[in-house]
Amino acid sequence: MGKIFQKSFALLVFSPIFFGILGGCDKTPPKTGTLMDFVPQNAAVVFKISNFENLRDDIDNNSLLSKFEKTAPYDFFIQKKVLLQNLRPSSQSLLCINQINDSLTAYTFISGLTKNLFRTDSLQNRTIESLILDGHTLQRITLDKEVAYSTIIDSVFVISSSQQLVQDIINRKTERDETFKKVFNLPSSNGFTAILRGRKVALNDSTKIAFTSWSALDVAIAPESIKATGITLATDSIPQLLNVFEGQVPQQNDISALVPTDAIGALSFTFNDAEKFQKKLRNFRDEKDAAQTTGIFGSVSEVGSIHFKEETAIFIKSIDASLTGDVLARYVSEKTEFRDIKIRSFSEPALFEKTFSPFINSEAANFVLQLDNFFVFTESEVTAQKIISDFQNNNTLRNTSYFENTATDLSTASSLLILKMKGEFSEAISGFFNEKSNKEIDNISFEAFPIAALQFSFDRNFAHVTLSCKEAGAGAIRKTGSVSEKFAIKLESAVLGEPQLMDGHNGHSNIVAQDMGNKLYFISENGKILWTKNLGAAVLGKIEEVEISGGKHIAFVTKDAFHILDRNGKDAKGFPIKFKDNVTQPLSVFDYDNNRKYRFVVVQGKELLMYDQTGKPVKGFSFGRAKSEIIHSPVHLRMGNKDYIVVAEESGKINILSRVGKTRVSVSKTFQFSEIPVAEEDDSFVVITKENTKERISQDGKISSQKLDVGSNYWFAILGNTKVTLDDNKLRINGKLAELPLGLYTKPQLFTLNRETFATITETQEKKVYVFDKDGKILNGFPVYGTSAAFLGQGNGKNSKYIVVKGDSDGIILYSSN
Known part of the structure; x- marks a missing residue:
């Protein structure tokens, strides 16, 4: 995301939040209009407050604002709290904040004069002096080295930390901007409204860009959330970035389907007329010559960027992906493929910065890939692969409970959507105030606040604004x-x-896995290859896990051998067992009494061989050979206190044997065995035939058939x-x-x-x-x-x-x- 939005996010979103620490709020303000005439010139933010005491309580109880207790903005309020907390306005009041210079902020409190509004009689360690300025009397109040200046003008009480601001108000050097008056007088349904001056915000070290003129936001502070809604205005007298959306119909923001959950931020802007939008952006940048258009954006409705700690990715969403793909074809060349998604080289890495600056400032769109209707451009192949993996695995914002919770406050379509994640809004906040805050904020954990969203929806000559930042419960922080x-x-x-x-x-x-070179791999849960072993042949079926002499082992067969390996890849004593005749079925492992006295069954065509864990043939097992090919690995089933070994033959004969290999259940019927092994259900043997008939065989050999409608x-x-x-x-x-x-x-x-x-x-x-x-x-x-x-x-x-x-x-x- 461009630096303009890092700064504007702090200004437009967190100014009301953190300057709000300096004041109070709640309930619907009465419409007086008189207090507006006392707002000092160049105020950065003006808060309209109907219940000063309620606001103080709301701020104290908010779990996000409380995290900033030791930071410069909060400390500023703490230093002034003795004076501010002795204010008892009974009607609407204003709290105005002026940024005097980079390191000095001044407040001015304005309210209609009422009884007991500001009582200093009970204050200890106070000094009150009367001054005469321009024919007006004002008081200089000193309390524990804190100084404030108060006066009464036309039954309006004014107190400020700056003598100069009080003097300016006395001399009617107040805010006269017509746009300010317009937003100040907008009706409000909330008891706490923040009116923000649109400033120039830093795009880079040497350039600042104007985004908007004035904004009015109704701010709701709950214990676990902060929400603000309102409007913002841009003027035509000076270029302001918001105006590039004029004439554009806000489109649906689908960015949440693409942004990985470990991104730190994202930006999405939309338009329905790409050519007109690009023209307005060129006019904003004061470019005289029209840039050559590639036609790529003619079928695009949403563009944006995704920010990771080390890299920025760019995306476009097409309303006709095949058309966009065709236009892109001349700029791409084959590079590689990852999980069936082609990653191609892109020959115009600076295209997006040239076209959409200052929204996008990246000049490193080196690779492109397509995910559904999204085309994503990345600086590196590694990031391209990451975005593909997260998208395919649903590891994106849309699939999180915390985004779902935030999205209830947002419109599905907007002109501009800014997302800050992983507490990254803290850097923007601290940078807006002073460098000191950066260090103070480093140790604050924002894990409980995984996302903050700011949305603008242009509507005629203004835009609707929504801010939402909510705490997520411990279970909700995790991906849904x-x-x-x-x-x-x-x-x-x-x-x-x-x-x-x-x-x-x-x-x-x-x-454990094998490759086509017949190499067996043993890999840790962290992805480290612990050992490999060349087997010379493919493993048949499943690798079984057994415990021999207290140690974990793996057991399996290939076409010519029976292997048991320990966890270091070493052959168990007596193994491997080599065969002249081919093994034809995967290994069967029986543990009759769950006591690790295993029986390993190897099939060679019609022959069935049984071994113990030392690799020796089991004596006393009398079933040595079937009359036709054995078509499944033998199965051990236990019903009640009886063990059964089931051997299915190609001829359709089913052998249900005892532990020693003698017939335990005689079955006269033959079956067309399917690939589904014989199973036990409700103390019966179940055979699913090729004809999709379910055959049940009781333990006394009775058979019932059920034709399956499958x-x-x-x-x-x-x-x-x-x-x-x-x-x-x-x-x-x-x-x-x-x-x-x-x-x-x-x-x-x-x-x-x-x-x-x-x-x-x-x-x-x-x-x-x-x-x-x-x-x-x-x-x-x-x-x-x-x-x-x-x-x-x-x-x-x-x-x-x-x-x-x-x-x-x-x-x-x-x-x-x-």
Whole structure:
């Protein structure tokens, strides 16, 4: 954002707030008009106050203003409080602030003379002197080195910290500006109105720019928020930036859909006639020659900038993205691609500064990318990738509760919208007063105030103004979605299969993945590659996690070997076991009694081999060979106090065995097995056939059939008491429908964390990862970007979850969700 808006934000937004510390407010002011004649010349701000005492209480109770107790503005009020707090106006009063010089501010209080308005009798350590100036009597009041000057003119009481200002008021050297009178007399529905003089504000070290003339804002100070609404006027006598919006119809501000939550500020301005808007900007800059137009902005309705600590990005929003893309084509060249979004080089990096200065002052629009109807221009590829990630992961302002709360005060369409985030408004505030405040403000935490918004909507010859700054509760400060990208990492070649999460030591998790070079990677939750191992072949199916001799291990098979590795990538004793014949199914791991006395089952065609954790064949297991190919990894199911091992054959035969491999349930019927493994439901064996028939087999071998009214891509899975089904885009969890957008989806998977069950599923065309709870409700912050089925695991914290998924073809992404 240009420096003009850093300064104008402080002037137009926080002047009323922090100069308000010097005065009082509330209730609707009576319309007198007489007090206006006593306002000193060149007042920076004039406060109209109906209830001085109420305002003092409101300021004391406001959680934002109280943070500035030790800063220069607040300290200024503290030094004057003995005098100001002894004022007891019973009708409307004015508090005027004049900036005498860079380091000196003076106040003037004006009110109709009433009984007990200002009683000095009870003040201790006071000195009162009478002075005669220009035939008027005034009092010089000294109290603990604090000096003020008071007088009475035509039944109006005036007290000021500046003798010169009182003398000027006596001599009628008061504010005569016609625009000031106009805004002063505007009707108000509030008891506290701030009238602000439009100043020239610094654009850079040598240039100042006039933004507006006078503003009148009704200020509402609540314990947890500050809100101001009103109007601002610009005059034609001198160039003022607000006037460039004349004749433009405010358009919808969609910037919140694009701004990442960790940005520190953003600006959006809109127009419905780009050519007219650019012409007015050129006139404002006093440019005689019309700049050559590129035609890029003809189909654009919103332009703006996004500020990070180290860089500024620029965006335009198009009403016809294909048309804007066509016009941009001559200025771009292929650069790279990130998560299916092209990042291109842009040959006109100074275009936006030339076209939209002083709104945009960046000359480094080096790269361009497109996100829906937004075209975003960045200084670096790193920032381009960050904006893409945050947009795809819904990690933007629109998805936060605190912006949603602030947006209730704002119009959906405006001419100019300024956002300050992460407490960055503090720098603008302190810089407006003096350098001393900068140091005093450094240690103030603004975490509870994540955003302040200032909005202008031009309407004929004036603009509506809205300011909103609200405290967010501890839960609301976090992103509504509370999902963040913990890291993204690239492997040496494309990811093979799907990355998985493994429980690690001391509550930490690890990621295990393989690339197309058959290299196995073991990665920490912070994205560090702990070790790699060349396997020489692809892992079949899922990698299993086991605990042997008190240590965490991983177990899996390739086509020619059975591996068990410890957490350092070392082979367990007795492993790997090499095979001459090919392994044809993923490894099965049985832990019958949950006592870590594992049985590892390896399938080679028709043959089934069972090993213990030392790599030795299990003696006494009698089922050695099926009559036809085994088409699924064998499954262990426990019903009541009985264990069952289920082996499905290509012929349609189902073998339901005991622990020792003998037939435990005889089934006479054969089935057309689908890819869905045999599962247990309600103490029965469930087979989903290729014909979408649900076959139930009781423990005594009885069979019942149910024809399912589902599509061809139906899937069924069950974990404990949670069942999930997918039928096209209809996801049901325990019978509760979660209707998904139309698309192509991975098989839903179930995971249990901290006794809660969750389902994950990925739409592979739009590359969106969804996570649902057992009641079918999507978790906040999802979907996020991903290109594979997602694996869910325990995060670093009781309520924290990790989600690992493939990103680009060679990339892995780990998300953290609270």
